[in-house]
Amino acid sequence: xxxxxxxxxxxxxxxxxxxxxxxxxxxxxxxxxxxxxxxxxxxxxxxxxxxxxxxxxxxxxxxxxxxxxxxxxxxxxxxxxxxxxxxxxxxxxxxxxxxxxxxxxxxxxxxxxxxxxxxxxxxxxxxxxxxxxxxxxxxxxxxxxxxxxxxxxxxxxxxxxxxxxxxxxxxx
Numbered sequence: 001x002x003x004x005x006x007x008x009x010x011x012x013x014x015x016x017x018x019x020x021x022x023x024x025x026x027x028x029x030x031x032x033x034x035x036x037x038x039x040x041x042x043x044x045x046x047x048x049x050x051x052x053x054x055x056x057x058x059x060x061x062x063x064x065x066x067x068x069x070x071x072x073x074x075x076x077x078x079x080x081x082x083x084x085x086x087x088x089x090x091x092x093x094x095x096x097x098x099x100x101x102x103x104x105x106x107x108x109x110x111x112x113x114x115x116x117x118x119x120x121x122x123x124x125x126x127x128x129x130x131x132x133x134x135x136x137x138x139x140x141x142x143x144x145x146x147x148x149x150x151x152x153x154x155x156x157x158x159x160x161x162x163x164x165x166x167x168x169x170x171x172x
Contacts, residue, residue: 018095019096020097024141028128029128031127037123038087040118040119042062045075052077054077059076062118071117075115076120081157082159089126089143101166102164103166104163107159107161107162110160111157122149122156124145137167138164141162147159
């Protein structure tokens, strides 16, 4: 993945300008933005292991992972990396002004491509696949997201996400 520097102003949709609901319907294929880097450290991995009760040694036993893992370090759970997609999406700010609710509607496709080693930085690039009205001020937004690992060519994961957006009465 490339290491270019992206300013905070350039991260979001159209360099900080939020499109309206009608604009997004015409923007299929457009890049929505790039998030900031997030460090996936051992503490985050340990907390996720405790919360989900997935305490597999490859995630939480640092010394054993260094000795026995093919990655020579503990790695984040794939679902931990996937769970960070929501926070990175919020940061990008793709939801139009006037959105009163954004609800996770599901995933169409997810692939875990490369491990995220403890201490690695990740970020997300998001591209709009589609944006369609579902009536009654509701819109279904489908995005193609690529979670990159700093300094690595292979992405950690790709995920096509669905979000149901609800517009304020005067926004749609």
